[in-house]
Amino acid sequence: MKTLCSLFIFNLLFICTSYAQAPEITDEERTLADSLEFDHDILKLVRANTDAEFKSISKSDKYEYPALAFHLEREKGNKLINELNHVRYRLNTKGYIIFKAILSNDAESDQIRIVKFADPLYPIQYMKTQGSYPKLSTAQIFDKIERWYESKGCIVNGAGKNWVQIKFVLPIENTDELAKEMIDFCPALESVYRGYERLSEKLKKDRPEILLEW
Secondary structure, eight states: OHHHHHHHHHHHHHHHHHHHHOOOOOHHHHHHHHHHTOOHHHHHHHHTTOOOOOEEEOOOSSOSSOEEEEEEOHHHHHHHHHHHHTTHHHHHHTTOEEEEEEOOTTSSOEEEEEESOSOTTHHHHHTTOOEETTEEOHHHHHHHHHHHHHHHOEEEEEEOSSEEEEEEOSOOSOHHHHHHHHHHHOTHHHHHHTSHHHHHHHHTSSSOEEEEEO
């Protein structure tokens, strides 16, 4: 309870600071927000953290909901998502999620999206993530991540056609057990970490982030 209270106070202070420093958005950005039916304050919050150009992604057969999109270098994108994750529950309260949607080959221009949807695991469904080795459906991937979300405290920082980026925000008790489970679920982790022991060590770090690829 003490930890949750501390996180709440930290997030509240971050929100107040962010909004106090948030610059005004342009008329064009207001029009963009209105076309997406986004709250103007969401764009102000993002604009306070980046000067990247905002674009819209329309609702289509491929994407169930429209999205606000912008590109950033990977390091800057990771920093932005981590910063905005401090107010993730604020975004959830207002019905928004933020995640990385496209990883560039050169790490120079990853795409980040914001969607008006309350489920923090929705990026998996939105991007229709699937696995080719082993063969996994979107539903199977979602169900596994949902179990980790409920039992291990992980969130989805990104999702694409065949990958999901997750971050554990709570301490993990049995990292060896989880590392073996993750490698069974995503065999590519075996070669990335050269065995479950190194993955287990990674999971012991503060708020570890893991990229799952199939």
